[in-house]
Amino acid sequence: MNFTWFRFPRLYKLLVPILLILVLWPLFAHRSLLNSNNDVAFTDVHRSRPLLDAYEDFSSMRASDLKMRIEEMLRIKSTVSIELRELESRRQKLQSDIGKYNNKIEDLKQELLREQTELERLKISVEQAQVAQREAIQRNTPDLALPRTLYPNTLPRKMPTTSFEVTCEMHNCFDHSRCSLTSGFPVYLYDPDLNNVLRAGYDIDGFLKTTIKQTLGYNAHIVPDAKIACIFLVLVGEALLENELMKNNRYRVEEEEHKVALEPSMEQLPIDVQKLYRLPFWGGDGRNHVLLNLARRDLHSSRTNAFIHQNTMRAIIVQSTFEQYQFRPNYDLIVPPILGPPGGDVWQECALMVPARRSYLLSFQGELRPVNKTVQLHPLDDFILDHLAEMSKGSTQDRFLLQFHCIPATEQSYEEDFMDWSLCGTDSSRKTVLKESTFALILPPLEKRISSSLMLARLYEALRSGSIPVILGADEVRLPYAETIDWRRLALLLPKARITELHFLLRAIQDVDLLQMRRQGRLIWERYLSSVQATVDTIIASLRDRLGIPPRPVLPIIAQNVFNNTFIPLKSDPPVGLDTEPEESLGPIEPPYPSPAFRRNYTILRMQSGEAWNVWVDPFYMYPQLPFDPVLPAEAKFLGSHMGFRPIGKGSGGAGKEFSEALGGNYPREQFTIVILTYEREQVLMDSLGRLYGLPYLHKVVVVWNSPKPPLDDLRWPDIGVPVAVVRAPRNSLNNRFLPFDVIETEAVLSVDDDAHLRHDEILFGFRVWREHRDRVVGFPGRFLAWDLNSNRNWNYNSNYSCELSMVLTGAAFIHKYYMYFYTYHLPQAIRDKVDEYMNCEDIAMNFLVSHITRKPPVKVTSRWTFRCPGCPVSLSEDDTHFQERHKCINFFAQVFGYTPLLNTQYRADSILFKTRIPHDKQKCFKYI
Numbered sequence: 001m002n003f004t005w006f007r008f009p010r011l012y013k014l015l016v017p018i019l020l021i022l023v024l025w026p027l028f029a030h031r032s033l034l035n036s037n038n039d040v041a042f043t044d045v046h047r048s049r050p051l052l053d054a055y056e057d058f059s060s061m062r063a064s065d066l067k068m069r070i071e072e073m074l075r076i077k078s079t080v081s082i083e084l085r086e087l088e089s090r091r092q093k094l095q096s097d098i099g100k101y102n103n104k105i106e107d108l109k110q111e112l113l114r115e116q117t118e119l120e121r122l123k124i125s126v127e128q129a130q131v132a133q134r135e136a137i138q139r140n141t142p143d144l145a146l147p148r149t150l151y152p153n154t155l156p157r158k159m160p161t162t163s164f165e166v167t168c169e170m171h172n173c174f175d176h177s178r179c180s181l182t183s184g185f186p187v188y189l190y191d192p193d194l195n196n197v198l199r200a201g202y203d204i205d206g207f208l209k210t211t212i213k214q215t216l217g218y219n220a221h222i223v224p225d226a227k228i229a230c231i232f233l234v235l236v237g238e239a240l241l242e243n244e245l246m247k248n249n250r251y252r253v254e255e256e257e258h259k260v261a262l263e264p265s266m267e268q269l270p271i272d273v274q275k276l277y278r279l280p281f282w283g284g285d286g287r288n289h290v291l292l293n294l295a296r297r298d299l300h301s302s303r304t305n306a307f308i309h310q311n312t313m314r315a316i317i318v319q320s321t322f323e324q325y326q327f328r329p330n331y332d333l334i335v336p337p338i339l340g341p342p343g344g345d346v347w348q349e350c351a352l353m354v355p356a357r358r359s360y361l362l363s364f365q366g367e368l369r370p371v372n373k374t375v376q377l378h379p380l381d382d383f384i385l386d387h388l389a390e391m392s393k394g395s396t397q398d399r400f401l402l403q404f405h406c407i408p409a410t411e412q413s414y415e416e417d418f419m420d421w422s423l424c425g426t427d428s429s430r431k432t433v434l435k436e437s438t439f440a441l442i443l444p445p446l447e448k449r450i451s452s453s454l455m456l457a458r459l460y461e462a463l464r465s466g467s468i469p470v471i472l473g474a475d476e477v478r479l480p481y482a483e484t485i486d487w488r489r490l491a492l493l494l495p496k497a498r499i500t501e502l503h504f505l506l507r508a509i510q511d512v513d514l515l516q517m518r519r520q521g522r523l524i525w526e527r528y529l530s531s532v533q534a535t536v537d538t539i540i541a542s543l544r545d546r547l548g549i550p551p552r553p554v555l556p557i558i559a560q561n562v563f564n565n566t567f568i569p570l571k572s573d574p575p576v577g578l579d580t581e582p583e584e585s586l587g588p589i590e591p592p593y594p595s596p597a598f599r600r601n602y603t604i605l606r607m608q609s610g611e612a613w614n615v616w617v618d619p620f621y622m623y624p625q626l627p628f629d630p631v632l633p634a635e636a637k638f639l640g641s642h643m644g645f646r647p648i649g650k651g652s653g654g655a656g657k658e659f660s661e662a663l664g665g666n667y668p669r670e671q672f673t674i675v676i677l678t679y680e681r682e683q684v685l686m687d688s689l690g691r692l693y694g695l696p697y698l699h700k701v702v703v704v705w706n707s708p709k710p711p712l713d714d715l716r717w718p719d720i721g722v723p724v725a726v727v728r729a730p731r732n733s734l735n736n737r738f739l740p741f742d743v744i745e746t747e748a749v750l751s752v753d754d755d756a757h758l759r760h761d762e763i764l765f766g767f768r769v770w771r772e773h774r775d776r777v778v779g780f781p782g783r784f785l786a787w788d789l790n791s792n793r794n795w796n797y798n799s800n801y802s803c804e805l806s807m808v809l810t811g812a813a814f815i816h817k818y819y820m821y822f823y824t825y826h827l828p829q830a831i832r833d834k835v836d837e838y839m840n841c842e843d844i845a846m847n848f849l850v851s852h853i854t855r856k857p858p859v860k861v862t863s864r865w866t867f868r869c870p871g872c873p874v875s876l877s878e879d880d881t882h883f884q885e886r887h888k889c890i891n892f893f894a895q896v897f898g899y900t901p902l903l904n905t906q907y908r909a910d911s912i913l914f915k916t917r918i919p920h921d922k923q924k925c926f927k928y929i
Contacts, residue, residue, distance in 0.1 A: 117584070117585045120585055121585055121587070121588050121589055121696075122588075122589065124585075124588040124661045124662075125588040125589045125590060128588055128590065128646065128662075128669075129590075129591075131646075167328065168314060168328045168331050169328070169330060169331055170330065170331060170546065170547075173287065173314040173331065174287065174288060174314070174316075174331075175287045175288050176547070178229070178230050178231075178288055179230035179231075179288075179547050179549060181548070181549055181550075181602065183228075183230060183549065184221070184549075184552055185221050185230050185231075185540075185543075185544040185547070185549045185551075185552075186221060186222075186223040186225075186228050186229050186230050187219070187221045187222050187223065187229060187230065187231055187232075187233060187540060188222075188223060188224075188225070188226040188229035188231070188232050188233065188281075189213070189216055189222060189232075189233045189235070190232065190233065190234050190235070190279065191213075192204055192209050192212075192213070192235045193209075195234070195279060195280075196275070197234065197236055197271060197272055197273075197275040197276045197279070198236065198237075198239050198270050198271065198272060198275075199270055199271070199272045202239045202240065202270040203239070203240060204235060204236070204237060204238065204239060204240075205237075205238045205239075205240055205296055205297065207296070208235075208237075208238055208294060208296050208338065208532075209235065211342045211532045212235055212292075212294070212532065212536060214342070215342060215343065215532050215533045215536045215537075216233070216536055218533065219536065219537060219540060220552040220621075221540055221544070221552065226280070226281050229281075229288075230288065230547075230549075231288050231289070231290050231316075231543060232279075232281055232288060232289045232290065233290050233292060234276070234279065234289055234290065234291050234292065234315075235292050235294075236270075236271060236291055236292060236293050236306060237270065237292075237293040237294060237295070237304075237306050237319075238293070238294060238295050238296050238297065238298065238304075239270035239271075239293075239306060240298070270306055271306050271307060271310055273310055273311060273312075276291075276312070276315075285313045285314045286312060286313040286314045286315035287313075287314045287315075288314075289314075289315040289316070290315065290316045290318055290539075290543065291307065291312060291315050291316065291317050291318065291319075292318050292319075292539070293305075293306045293307065293317070293318065293319035294318075294319070294320075294335065294337070294338050294535070295319070295320050295321075295337035295338070295453040296337060296338045296339070299337055299423070299453040299454050299457055304319065304320055304321040304337075304452070304453040305319065305321040305322065305323070305326075306319070307319070307326075308323060308326060316331060316332060316333065316543070317332045317333070318332070318333045318335055318539055319334075319335065320334065320335060320336060320337050320451060320452065320453035320456050321449070321451060321452045321453050322334060322449070322450055322451045322478070323448065323449055323450070324448040324449065324450050325448075327450055327451070327478065329478075330483065330546075333481070333539065333542060333543070334451050334456075334478055334479070334480050334481070334482070335456075335480050335481070335535060335538075335539060336453075336456040336457070336459065336460050336480050336529050336535070337453045337456060337457055337460070338532055338535055339457060339460055339461075340529070340530045340531040340532065340534070341531050341532070342531060342532045342533060343531045343532065343533035343534075344531070344829070345828045345829050345830050346526060346530040346531060347526075347828055347830065347895075347896045347897075347898070349464055349530070350464060350465070350466060350522060350525075350526075350898055351434075351435040351465050351466045351898070352466070352895070352898055352899065353466055353515055353518050353519060353522070353898045353899040354515065354899055356438075356511035356514040356515050356518075357438050357511070357514070358435075358436050358437055358438045358467075359399060359436040359437075360399050360400060360401045360433070360436055360437040360438065361398040361399060361400060361437075361438050361439060361506055361507075362398075362400050362401075362402070362437065362438070362439045362440075362441055362470065362502075362506060363400070363401040363402070363433050363434065363436075363437035363439070363440055363441065363467070364388075364401070364402050364403065364404075364440070364441035364442075364443070365401070365403045365406070365423075365424040365425065365430060365433065366403070366404065366406075366421035366422060366423065366424055366443070366458075367404065367405050367406045367421065367422050367424060368404075368419055368420070368421060368422075368446075369419065369420060369421075369422040370419070377446070380496055380497075381446070381496075383499070384443075384472065384496060384499045385404060387499050387500065388402050388404075388441075388499070389402065389404075391502070391503055394503070396503075398503070398507070401433060401437065402441070403424065406422070406424035406425070407424070418445060418446065418447045418449050418452075419445065419446045419447060420445040420446070420449070420452050420454050420455070421443050421445070421454060421455070421458075422454060423454065423457060423458070427461075430461055431461065431464070431465055434461060434462055434464075434465035434466075434467040435465045435466070435467070437465075437467040438467065438468065438506075438514065439467060439468050439469075439470045439492070439506055440458070440461075440462035440465075440467035440468065440469055440470065441470050441472065442455060442458045442459060442462065442469050442470065442471045442472070443455075443472055443473065444471070444472075444473040444474075444476055444477045445477075450476070450477050450478045451477055451478050451479075455477065456480060459471075459479070459480075459491075460525070460529055462521075463490070463521040463522065463524065463525035463529065464525055464530070466518045466521065466522060466898070468490070468491065468492065468514065468517050468518060468521065469490070469491040469492070469521070470491070470492045470494065470502070470506070471491055471492065471493050471494065472494055472495075472496055472498075472499065472502070473494075473495065473496045474491075474493035474494060474495070475493075475495050476496075480528075480529075481528065481538060481542055483542065483545070483546065484542055484545055484609065484610075484613040484619070485524060485528065485613055485614065486610060486613075486614045489517065489520045489614060490517050490518075490520040490521035490524055491517070491521070492505070492506075515899075519898075519899070520614070522898055523617050524614075524617075527617045527618070537620055541619050541620050545605060545609060545613075545619060548602075548605070548606060550601040550602060550604075550605065550622050551605075551619065551620055551621050551622045552621060552622065553598065553621065553622045553623075553624070554621035554622065554623050554624075554740075554821055554825070556740050556741060556742040556744075557739045557740055557741050557742065557824070558741075558742055559702075559725060559727040559741040559742055559743045560727060560728045561725070561726065561727070561728065562705045562710055562711060562726045562727065562728040563710075563711075563726065569711070569715070569717050569726075570713075570714065570715065570716045570717065571716065571717055571718070571719045572686075572716035572717065572718050572719065573718070573719065584660075584761070584926075584927050585657075585660045585661075586660060586696050586760055586761055586764050587660060587661075587663075587696025587697055587764060588661065588696060589696065590671070590696070590697065592671070592699050592700065592722065592723070593669065593670070593671050593699065594671075594699065594745035594746060595624070595625055595670055595671075595745065595746045595747045595748075596625075597624035597625060597745075598622065598624055599625075600629070601622060604622075604626070605619065608628075611628065615628075616628065616853070618822075618826065623818055623821060624747075624817070625747045625816075625817070625818065626818055627747075627774040627775035627816040627818050627819075628775060629774075631666045631667070632666070634666075637651075638651055643668070644668030644669050645668050645669070646662035646663050646664065646668075646669050647662060647664055648661075648662055648664035649661075649662075650662075655913065655918065655922040655923055655924070655925070656913070656922065656923025656924050656925050656926075657923050659925050660923075663697070663768070663771070665768070665771050665772060666771075666772070667771055667774075670697075670746060670747065670748065670771075671697045671698065671699035671746050671748070672697060672698065672699060672746050672748035672749065672750055672767050672814070673698075673699050673700045673701070673702060673744050673745065673746045673748070673749050673750070674692065674698065674700075674701045674702070674749075674750045674752060675701075675702045675704060675737065675744065675749055675750070675751050675752070676688065676689075676701065676702070676703050676704065676752055676753070676754050677704045677706055677734070677736060677737045677751075677753065677754065678703060678704070678705065678706060678707075678754040679706040679707050679732065679754075680707045680709065681754055681755070682711065682712065682715055684754050684755050685703065685754045686715070686716070686717065686718060688752075688754055688755065688756070688757070689701065689703075689717065689718050689720060689724065690718040690720065691757070692720045692722075693718065693719075693720040693721060694720075694721065694760070695720075695760050695763060695764075696760075696764060697764065697767060698722050699722065699745065699746050700722055700723045700724075700725060700743065700744075700745065700746075701720070701722060701723070701724045701725070702725045702727060702741060702743055702744060703724060703725065703726045703727065704727050704729050704736050704737065704739070705726055705727060705728055705729060706729045706732050706733070706736055707732065708732065711726065725741075725743045727741055727743065733835070733836050734835055734836075734839060734840070734841075734842040735823075735824075735832050735835055735836065735842055737751060737810065737842055738751075738810075738819070738820045738823040738824060738842065738846060739820065739824055740817060740820040740821045740824055744817055744820075746817070747774070747816055747817055747818075748767060748770055748771070748774075748814055748816070748817075749814065749815055749816070749817050749820065750763065750766070750767070750812075750813070750814050751810045751811070751812075751813055751814075751815060752811060752812050753811040753812070756811055756812045758780070758812060759928075761926045761927070761928060761929055762780070762861075762862055762864065762929065764926075765861060765862065765911060765926055765929050766778055766779065766780065766813075766814055766861045766862075767814060769814075769859060769861050769909045770814035770859075773859050774816055775816065775850075775853075775854050775856070776850060776854060776856055776857075776858055776859050777807075777808045777810070777813050777814070777815055777846065777847060777850050777858040777859070778808070778813060778814045778815075778858065778859045778861060778909075779808040779809065779810065779812050779813025779814060779858070779859075779860065779861065780808070780809075780812040780813065780860070780861060780862060780864040781808065781809045781811060781812060781864065781865060781866060782802075782805040782807065782808055782809075782858075782860040782865070782908075783797065783798065783799050783805065783806065783807045783808075783809060784798040784799075784800070784802040784804055784805055784806050784807075784904075785797070785798070785806035785807065785890065785900070785902050785904075786798040794887075794891050795887070795890045795891055795894065795900065796887050796890075797844075797883060797886035797887050797889075797890055799883075801865065803906060804904045804905070804906050805857070805858065805860055805904065805905050805906075805908075806847075806857065806858075806902040806903065806904055806905075807843070807844060807847040807858060807902060808847065808858035808859070808860055809843045810842070810843040810846050810847075811843065812864075813843075813858075815846065815850070819846065819849060819850055819853075822849060822853070823845070823846060823849055827845065827849055828896050830896055831845050831848075831892075831893055831896055832845075834889060834892055834893075835889075838885040838888075838889065840882065840885045840886060840889065841885065841886055841889035841893075844886065844889050844890060844893065845889075845893060847902060848893050848897060848900075848901055848902065851901040851902050851903055852897060852901035855901070855903070856903065857902070857903040857904060857905035858905065859905070859908075859909055860905070860908040860909065861908060861909045861910075862908070862909075862910065862929055863908070863910075910929060911924070911925040911926045911929050912925055913925050914926070914929060
């Protein structure tokens with residue numbers, strides 16, 4: 001600021017006299033000198049004249065006037081000092097205001113930058129909304145109505161006298177008019193107590209009858225109204241004599257009563273065909289009827305083939321034993337005997353999958369029955385038995401257990417007319433041998449029998465114990481559910497002529513193939529053979545799959561709102577700009593867009609039936625989406641199949657700016673749902689919710705309220721721009737994190753803890769990476785599975801920094817909703833119980849499940865290793881026993897699965913331009929990732 005005297009007149013009046021006094025003071029001190037100096041030149045006196053005049057003015061003043069003048073100057077000085085202090089205060093205030101205005105200018109610049117970024121996002125959002133509108137207009141989706149009801153087939157009413165003379169197939173013996181594609185495949189079960197088709201003196205095994213009715217009651221396809229049914233189930237066996245039921249043991253009769261004739265008479269068979277024909281909906285020829293003859297206890301009896309020489313007309317026969325001339329391919333259905341429990345967990349029955357090679361290379365225990373029947377064996381069969389005996393005595397180090405005579409001799413009765421290999425010993429003794437056998441030899445029945453309950457019982461027991469079946473003569477027999485199950489994945493199917501090469505072939509199979517076949521065998525056994533429930537569900541699913549009808553949709557968990565219907569929670573404004581950079585646009589603002597559901601109902605099981613039955617191992621339900629859905633070719637998104645795709649730069653690519661404007665990738669646009677599990681940490685939850693404001697591509701937040709106490713009425717929930725569903729958990733359980741609630745409407749689910757602090761760019765990068773690895777766990781905190789070198793038999797949970805990872809914790813990870821269904825409905829109950837017992841390990845269980853299904857490791861993104869929440873209440877992971885429990889969980893889960901499915905990975909994902917030097921006019925994909 002420029003300082004000029006004329007601006008301050010009072011100061012000028014004060015300072016001029018003071019200056020004069022200071023100048024004239026020496027003249028007063030030297031007055032005598034001035035008077036005595038007579039020889040001073042005239043010019044000097046002339047120059048001093050003004051000073052002398054001033055002096056005379058001051059000297060002429062009186063003392064009182066001078067005092068007053070000095071006091072006045074002092075007052076003026078005091079006033080000026082005050083003014084100077086005021087000016088200094090004003091100057092400091094002005095400087096402070098200038099600083100504030102400068103800060104405000106900077107804030108306004110930042111706000112301008114944010115608004116410009118938001119404007120760009122809005123422009124992008126408008127453009128994408130316009131694209132979506134054009135797609136909706138251009139989409140060729142005419143209104144579809146349900147198909148017209150099929151006209152009844154004009155099948156001939158008159159049937160030949162015996163069913164084995166008829167070549168029944170689906171096109172000429174099945175009435176498709178009752179089974180529309182949109183019908184849902186309704187199934188009607190005849191009450192076996194009211195519609196008994198057995199002869200007098202016979203009845204269905206009580207356990208089987210009760211269990212079948214109960215398990216069918218759980219099946220979604222069963223309907224009580226026969227008028228709308230597609231098929232009709234008739235339970236006819238296992239049929240037992242009344243005295244067998246009373247004794248509750250195996251069939252024993254007098255010696256003369258169980259002599260077997262070469263041709264069984266009609267009276268010896270338990271089925272009364274006249275009762276069969278009189279069933280209420282038989283329709284004259286039995287069309288769409290399915291006769292269930294399920295063996296359970298009496299595997300040696302001729303009653304396992306109750307329909308031999310019987311005219312069942314157009315009814316489909318489901319049983320274990322078939323003669324070659326009797327079986328109608330792709331019409332009748334071969335099923336194994338029911339040897340397991342009604343349902344529930346069956347993992348305790350199974351052996352561990354490792355080591356790959358066991359004590360015995362090959363085992364077989366059996367005896368040809370009946371022993372009193374003299375049948376000339378085929379020369380090849382004799383050669384096979386001789387060669388197997390010679391192979392077991394070979395000089396190699398391989399051990400064989402091959403017994404062709406039961407030791408001790410079996411006491412099981414045998415009333416079959418055809419020769420077959422009986423089972424030796426007890427179920428427990430056979431299980432002990434099979435658990436020590438790498439391979440289990442299965443020999444087919446003799447004399448033109450393509451399937452028998454004894455052969456299938458051997459197959460059942462081998463798969464249960466993890467012994468790989470070796471079916472010698474597989475080209476002469478038919479295996480269960482052969483239309484859908486690929487038996488080549490889990491068994492060696494060899495013709496008898498390969499007997500001389502058997503030993504060489506068994507040794508040629510590598511450990512990785514042995515374990516893969518063993519794993520596949522256990523999957524098939526658990527899902528389709530292990531229990532009554534599995535058998536019944538598989539029979540119905542096989543018939544439905546044959547007709548090309550989609551299964552019923554899987555049932556989601558209905559979310560219960562934690563608030564009363566009349567209560568409206570309080571809202572608060574969220575904090576703005578906490579986790580975003582002002583100059584970084586992460587994506588457009590979109591309206592909620594749920595993932596399209598059930599789009600492939602009529603194609604997925606037609607095109608991917610093999611995967612559904614043999615890889616995913618769940619053909620029983622239709623899921624809204626799958627993580628295994630195929631990807632279109634790259635050019636399809638531009639030529640004809642562009643609906644929903646948002647390519648980067650409209651297909652031309654680009655750096656950060658273009659990248660932020662669209663999702664790109666290989667899949668159509670989509671959004672994700674955040675699921676937060678919380679327990680009585682309201683303020684921590686509110687802070688976490690507030691940080692989600694303005695997060696692009698967020699469809700919804702689902703808060704799983706694990707506490708029995710409802711939220712406080714005065715709790716203020718931040719308004720984050722998307723719906724927040726607060727769901728009441730059934731009980732306090734960490735398993736609730738993975739419940740497939742109906743309010744989750746997207747494929748992508750971000751599972752986070754309530755105290756996890758993730759930046760927006762981290763979340764969106766994780767989402768983009770997950771879109772390329774939809775079948776895997778994609779997340780942030782990684783953990784390692786470490787082998788215990790001390791015990792050399794157990795695993796340890798390791799959270800140290802490591803260059804290998806085995807798990808990504810679901811406290812901050814993306815998963816597909818499909819795995820939430822699998823966790824809830826298919827994961828063994830023992831694992832979920834262990835999670836509840838420890839209140840721990842649900843994240844380990846999910847990693848086990850996903851790696852078990854996919855055989856792939858998780859994907860870790862960014863450098864994040866842990867998540868710290870300063871000031872948060874103590875969490876479960878900080879308990880002293882936390883790590884010890886996780887050690888135990890891993891080893892227990894490995895026992896339940898039969899092996900450890902977790903796989904190691906040695907890389908993490910970062911964005912493409914991370915740490916890459918780019919031109920100054922370009923932006924990186926993400927600023928810090």
